Amino acid sequence: MSGRGKEQWKTATKLVRGGTMRSQFGEVSEAIFLNSGYAYDSAEQAAARMSGDEEGYVYSRYGNPTNQMLAERLMLLEGAETCRVTASGMGAISSAMIAPCSAGDRVVAASALFGSCRHICSTILPRYGVETEFVNGADLEAWEQALSKPTRLVLIESPSNPLLDAVDIAAVADLAHKAGALLVVDNVFASPVLQKPLEFGADIVVYSATKHMDGHGRVLAGAILGSSEFIEEHIDPWLRHTGPSCSPFNAWTVLKGLDTLDLRVRQASANAATLADQIATHPNVAAVRYPGREDHPHHKVHAEQMTLGGTLIALSVKGGRPEAFKVLNALQLVDICNNLGDTKSLACHPASTTHRALSEEEQAEMGLDESWLRLSVGLEDVEDLGADLMQALSAI
Numbered sequence: 001m002s003g004r005g006k007e008q009w010k011t012a013t014k015l016v017r018g019g020t021m022r023s024q025f026g027e028v029s030e031a032i033f034l035n036s037g038y039a040y041d042s043a044e045q046a047a048a049r050m051s052g053d054e055e056g057y058v059y060s061r062y063g064n065p066t067n068q069m070l071a072e073r074l075m076l077l078e079g080a081e082t083c084r085v086t087a088s089g090m091g092a093i094s095s096a097m098i099a100p101c102s103a104g105d106r107v108v109a110a111s112a113l114f115g116s117c118r119h120i121c122s123t124i125l126p127r128y129g130v131e132t133e134f135v136n137g138a139d140l141e142a143w144e145q146a147l148s149k150p151t152r153l154v155l156i157e158s159p160s161n162p163l164l165d166a167v168d169i170a171a172v173a174d175l176a177h178k179a180g181a182l183l184v185v186d187n188v189f190a191s192p193v194l195q196k197p198l199e200f201g202a203d204i205v206v207y208s209a210t211k212h213m214d215g216h217g218r219v220l221a222g223a224i225l226g227s228s229e230f231i232e233e234h235i236d237p238w239l240r241h242t243g244p245s246c247s248p249f250n251a252w253t254v255l256k257g258l259d260t261l262d263l264r265v266r267q268a269s270a271n272a273a274t275l276a277d278q279i280a281t282h283p284n285v286a287a288v289r290y291p292g293r294e295d296h297p298h299h300k301v302h303a304e305q306m307t308l309g310g311t312l313i314a315l316s317v318k319g320g321r322p323e324a325f326k327v328l329n330a331l332q333l334v335d336i337c338n339n340l341g342d343t344k345s346l347a348c349h350p351a352s353t354t355h356r357a358l359s360e361e362e363q364a365e366m367g368l369d370e371s372w373l374r375l376s377v378g379l380e381d382v383e384d385l386g387a388d389l390m391q392a393l394s395a396i
């Protein structure tokens with residue numbers, strides 16, 4: 001009986017084994033190749049490598065073995081043809097959004113996006129002559145209208161930051177393709193363990209590997225996944241000549257994080273599901289938004305796209321900013337921090353931190369107001385987390 005090919009491996013196996021390349025020393029754990037340049041055997045070889053006639057590394061801005069191991073592992077995991085890793089999530093997303101566009105092109109994006117993704121669409125792209133339009137991600141009629149004109153790229157996030165809205169990836173992919181556009185999905189909140197956008201028709205998936213993939217709050221990194229044609233035509237020249245390359249040390253740290261990604265995301269999601277139900281019973285809570293709860297307005301779409309409810313919860317505290325701040329300040333175990341996807345549980349007030357650059361109207365457009373907190377659930381014991389959150393909510 002022949003063994004399974006690596007493409008047929010299950011997720012947990014891909015996460016531990018995918019992409020590993022051993023040097024002549026046979027090290028078991030992936031090596032860090034912390035080098036910028038590569039020595040050639042001859043001047044002829046240098047010329048052949050630089051011209052592309054001979055395969056091989058030439059400079060770590062172009063490629064590096066540790067970065068390549070991370071890219072291969074992510075590619076297998078996502079089921080993508082090609083992957084490139086970058087210095088941060090924004091390095092990946094800005095490259096994916098800017099590199100394929102020219103003046104006169106059109107981009108349509110969901111209005112509920114990570115703050116910096118929204119800035120790229122609202123401010124940076126228009127300065128270079130790219131028209132951008134925002135639509136309510138859950139409104140398919142709005143998508144249909146916005147995509148009735150030829151469009152280059154569509155950007156969505158599902159679940160979105162911070163209120164965990166769902167976008168119907170398959171439906172938007174269809175409309176995007178009819179408009180001649182490629183669909184880019186920022187899949188940070190779900191992680192590749194819980195949601196695989198390419199299976200629903202997305203063309204490009206982007207990640208901040210800083211979040212669940214590293215998962216221990218250590219390094220910044222990002223990734224772009226898609227077809228070889230797209231990556232080679234648009235992303236490679238952009239990355240080579242603008243330079244948002246991933247540090248091999250950071251790529252190695254993320255590789256080590258991936259070993260346990262499946263276990264961590266499943267356990268944190270189980271903790272989050274328990275906590276969301278517990279928090280919802282507190283009298284000082286006006287609303288809880290958790291993709292795994294049936295009272296989430298987009299529960300049905302989430303349930304079709306994600307295998308679990310995920311590691312993030314949004315909760316609206318009765319009152320406004322003073323009450324929300326009181327709850328944060330009363331937390332004893334959970335840290336106040338705008339990062340997410342960490343082993344440590346973290347909470348923040350999006351309106352004054354991650355989304356503070358948006359105007360009040362823009363915040364209102366995505367349903368955000370001063371009463372909301374975002375909780376990233378980690379791996380502490382769920383009883384300890386529950387006790388901390390309930391006492392903090394009672395501090396109002």
Ligand SMILES: *Cc1c(COP(=O)(O)O)cnc(C)c1O
Nearest residue numbers: 088089090114186188208210221
């Ligand atoms: C954090 C985050 C980013 C940006 O990633 P960095 O690694 O911080 O640059 C983009 N999108 C989402 C949804 C994020 O949570």
